[in-house]
Amino acid sequence: MRAEQLAEQVPTVRPATTGAEAARVVAEYRLSGLVVAGEDGVPIAVIPGSQLLSLVLPQYVRDEPNLSHAYDEQGADELCSVLNRSTIGELLDAKRLTAAKPPSVYPEDTLIEIASAMDAGRTPVILVVDRTGGFHGVITLSRVLAAIATAAGQDSPLVRRRLERDVLHPHDSG
Amino acid sequence: MSLTAWLAIAVFATAYIVIVTEKFNRTLVALLGAAAMVAIGSVRGHEIFFSEETGIDWNVIFLLFGMMVIVGVLRQSGVFEFLAIWSAQRARARPFRMMVLLVVITALASALLDNVTTVLLIAPVTLLLCDRLALDPVPFLLAEVMASNIGGASTLIGDPPNIIIGSRADLGFNDFLVHMAPIVVVLMVVFVGLCWLLWGRRLRYDPERAKAVMRLEPRETITDMRLLVRVGVVLILVLVGFVTHAVTHLEPSVVALLGAGAAVLVSGLPHPVYLEEIEWETLLFFVGLFVMVGSLVHQGVISELAGTLTARIGEDYASAAMGLLVGSAVLSGIVDNIPYVATMAPLVYELVGPAPGLPPGQQSLWWSLALGADLGGNATAIGASANVVVLGIAKRNGHPISFWMFTKYGLVVTAVTIGLCIPYVLLRYFVLA
Numbered sequence: 001m002r003a004e005q006l007a008e009q010v011p012t013v014r015p016a017t018t019g020a021e022a023a024r025v026v027a028e029y030r031l032s033g034l035v036v037a038g039e040d041g042v043p044i045a046v047i048p049g050s051q052l053l054s055l056v057l058p059q060y061v062r063d064e065p066n067l068s069h070a071y072d073e074q075g076a077d078e079l080c081s082v083l084n085r086s087t088i089g090e091l092l093d094a095k096r097l098t099a100a101k102p103p104s105v106y107p108e109d110t111l112i113e114i115a116s117a118m119d120a121g122r123t124p125v126i127l128v129v130d131r132t133g134g135f136h137g138v139i140t141l142s143r144v145l146a147a148i149a150t151a152a153g154q155d156s157p158l159v160r161r162r163l164e165r166d167v168l169h170p171h172d173s174g
Numbered sequence: 175m176s177l178t179a180w181l182a183i184a185v186f187a188t189a190y191i192v193i194v195t196e197k198f199n200r201t202l203v204a205l206l207g208a209a210a211m212v213a214i215g216s217v218r219g220h221e222i223f224f225s226e227e228t229g230i231d232w233n234v235i236f237l238l239f240g241m242m243v244i245v246g247v248l249r250q251s252g253v254f255e256f257l258a259i260w261s262a263q264r265a266r267a268r269p270f271r272m273m274v275l276l277v278v279i280t281a282l283a284s285a286l287l288d289n290v291t292t293v294l295l296i297a298p299v300t301l302l303l304c305d306r307l308a309l310d311p312v313p314f315l316l317a318e319v320m321a322s323n324i325g326g327a328s329t330l331i332g333d334p335p336n337i338i339i340g341s342r343a344d345l346g347f348n349d350f351l352v353h354m355a356p357i358v359v360v361l362m363v364v365f366v367g368l369c370w371l372l373w374g375r376r377l378r379y380d381p382e383r384a385k386a387v388m389r390l391e392p393r394e395t396i397t398d399m400r401l402l403v404r405v406g407v408v409l410i411l412v413l414v415g416f417v418t419h420a421v422t423h424l425e426p427s428v429v430a431l432l433g434a435g436a437a438v439l440v441s442g443l444p445h446p447v448y449l450e451e452i453e454w455e456t457l458l459f460f461v462g463l464f465v466m467v468g469s470l471v472h473q474g475v476i477s478e479l480a481g482t483l484t485a486r487i488g489e490d491y492a493s494a495a496m497g498l499l500v501g502s503a504v505l506s507g508i509v510d511n512i513p514y515v516a517t518m519a520p521l522v523y524e525l526v527g528p529a530p531g532l533p534p535g536q537q538s539l540w541w542s543l544a545l546g547a548d549l550g551g552n553a554t555a556i557g558a559s560a561n562v563v564v565l566g567i568a569k570r571n572g573h574p575i576s577f578w579m580f581t582k583y584g585l586v587v588t589a590v591t592i593g594l595c596i597p598y599v600l601l602r603y604f605v606l607a
Contacts, residue, residue, distance in 0.1 A: 058305060059571045060298035066252040067302055069394035070259055075306070075386060 001147050003114055004107035007128040007137030012037035015089025019055050020081075022088050026052060032124035032141045035102075036088055042135050045092065046102040046125045055091065056080050104129040107136055111151060114144055179473035182216040186466050190517075194509050196556065201455045204462025204513075211469040221472055227520070228468035230461050233341040233427040234334075238288070238457060240430025241331055244409060245291045246451025247437040251402035252395040254283070258299040259392035267384035269309055269377035273317055274366055276300060280318045281325025281362055285332045285355075286413070289322040289560035290453070296322075297567045306386040312573055313373035316580065319564040320552045320587050324365055326560075327548035328358035330416065330426060334460075334559075335515035335547040340426070342519040343540045344528040347416035347426060353541050357598045361549075361591050368590060372583055404440040408433055456559075463516040471520050480524030487525070491535040492604050495542040498522070499599060502546025503592045507553025507584070515547045538603035545595045553588040555580035 012035040013022050022034055026049050034052065036045040054062065056079055061067045071079065086094075103121035105114050107130050118126050118141065128136040146159045189207030193200045211217050221228040257279055265271035276296065284292045296318055304311035326332035330340045330350045339345065396402060415422065415429035424432075438448060470476050487494045498518075506514050522543055526536040551558030555565055555577045561584075568575045 058301070060301035060305075060567075063567070063570075064255065064295075064298035066255050066395050066397060067298060069252070069397065070255065070302065070390045070392060072389045072391055075389060078386075 001111055001151065002107065003105045003109040003128045003139060004136060006114070006139045006143055006147055007107070008139070008143065009137050010035055010125070010140060012041070012043060013088055014039075015087060015092070017088050019052070019083035019086055019088065019091060023052050023055075023083060030142075034088075035125055035138060036092075043102050043127055043138065046123050047088075048122075048124050055083055055086075058082075102127050102138075105139070106130060111144070111147055114139060115148065118144065175474065175478060178214060178216050179475055181214045182211060182469050182473045183475055185210045185214065185216075186470055189466060190509070190513065193513060199455075200510070201459040201462065204459050204466065206462075208462040208465035208469075211466055217465065217469040217472050221468065222465055225468070225472075228472040230464040230468070231338065231341050233425055234337050234464075235457055235460055236427040237331065237337055237341075237430045238334065238460070239452065240427065240432075240434040241288060242291070242452045243434035243448050244405070244412065244430070244437045245287050246448040247401075247441045247443060248405045248409065249291075249295060249451065250398065250441070250443060250447060251405065252397045253402050253406075254295040255299045255395035256392045258296060258303070259387075259390050259395065262303050262387055263390070263392065267303075267307060267387035268379050269307065270370065270374040272303065273314055273369055273374060273377070276314060277317050277321040277366065277369060278362070281321040281358075284322040284325035285329045285358075286409070288331070289319075289326045289333055289558065290456075290563050291451075292322050292326075293319050293560045293564050294567075297564055301567075301571050301573075302390075303387060306390070307380065307383045309377065310573070311571075312568065312575055312579075313377070315564050315568055315573075316575070316583055317369050317373065319558075319560050320584070321362070321365060322560050323548060323551045323558050324358060324361050324591065327361075327545065328355040331430075333511075333548050333551075335511050335551075336544055337426075338512070338515045338519050339540060339544050342523055342528075344530055345540065346419045348419065349529070350544075351417075354544060357545070357595060360598075361594060364590060364594060365587065368587060372586065401441055401443075405437050408437045408440060411436070460512070460516070463513055467516050467520060470517075476520045477524050480521055483521075484525060491538060492600060494525075495535075495538040495599050495603065496596065498539055499542040499546040499595060500592060502543055503550030503553065503588055506547045506550030507557045507588065510556060511547040511551045511558055515543065518543055518547070534603040534607035538599055541603070542595075542599055545599070546592065549588060549591045549595065552591070553581070553584045555584070557584065 010031060011025050011029050013025055015036060025031070026034055031049060033049050034047040035043045036047065038044045057068070058079070102125065103117050103123060104127040105117050107128055109117075114126060118124070124141040126139050128139060130136060149156070149159055185207055189203050189210075192198055192203045212222075217228065223229055258276060261275035261279055262272045265275050280292055280296050283296070297315055300314045300318060301311050304314055323333070327336065328350065330336050330345070330347045336350060336354075340350065412429055412433035415424060415433065416426055419426070441448070502514070502518065522539050526532055526539050529537050529540045551561070555561050555575070561580065565575050565580065
């Protein structure tokens, strides 16, 4: 299986998107990471989904995790509203989020090349970009693992259906 | 003096200046300075490792190491967070009352733990409380770190300069309690008044916000009650060990090491947890400093300097004590008080020798050094390691404290506290002695 076959278009957010909206996008589409795109729609940053959790945690709670136990339910819910106060761009600028420049693979790259690039970049999402700079889409961690599981003989009906719909016969799905 | 002695002075001065400018990692500079001392032939392995006067002071290193391990285990229990939130609720979340209780807790904790650890523990929970009350946390953080520097002065283990002085002057835990704690209690009372003048009178109480603090659940922060009880007992035994030194003749470093071992045993924690709390960098910084200063002692530079000073002082120890008290306060504001005391302790040793058995007038030099260096640490943002740590925490949490903002308040607090120490030293060691 090649990178081109696995590439898909996933929902992206813009730097102006608020943290709360970004969390909704990740939850709604069950994404493993948040893809931040520039004005031209090309991804400029990939943020692992788990990092969004850290946004609701004040720095002092991250320094001293015991303090998380001190909040009652109301206090904890109040903290979550902090996500409405900042945009993803602001959070990236303030280094509250760390996003690596998204790593990319070529469309003709194999599963192992994709796995290697994702492993080295420690990213749940990777871009597919050809040698002329043309953007083909992104590959998510769950899709790579589905392809790896299939190649390894772990043939689950759900995984096969997903790959058949998205990868093996992409034109039939529309 | 020999050429090697002059080279040693050059190495020492260069390393000192580079440490003060804070352009490079201070531990790296101290270790490079130590290496340079060896390279110029100023000091050799035997002096470094086996000499009490010219080598690494293992009592200091292992006392710090042992206490770091004990604190590393104790902090896992969440007891400090509990105390801070509990006290805020006892103050009904009224800002100044809360500040006073936090300041008192910080000073007490600093007397038993080192200052950096104390502020690392108290600052996050202070930020939480201020966040809940929509208050600026900066006055609280400033008050706490200054209370930590004052409170730490009261015991042998409260402030690293005291550990160095205790080891060099052969002063024990009880000596510090008898000579330092009384004036520190007075200073803390005055400091609370200063807190009102500097910050407290401008703090506003918001009953609605106060409810958010009253709803916090302090008991939830104690994650392991069994651990707290067990390590609490070990800490009490360690304090008993310090206090009963005259009977047991156990060095403070040995007591701390035994306590560390016991804390690790009774906690059952995996080693990465308690080893994480050990500030290896600080310990190595001490090692580098001891080698550099020891080299100066070995080359006779310190005794030369002491000889000159002795000729000037003559029998006028009162003036010498005042000079040392005020001079140490000024210099500790400019240089971190750890390297300052590491350099000055051998000098005072040359001047008057170990403290036990000295007449009060001569012994006052040791206490003047301790008071000046500990309290002078409050003068500027770089005067003590705890200040640097608090500035870092404040910045990370979006409340930066500038060097000058710290210094503006720090100078007032230092001037008042040192001003009170002058009559204390004069009365206790000269007039009433």
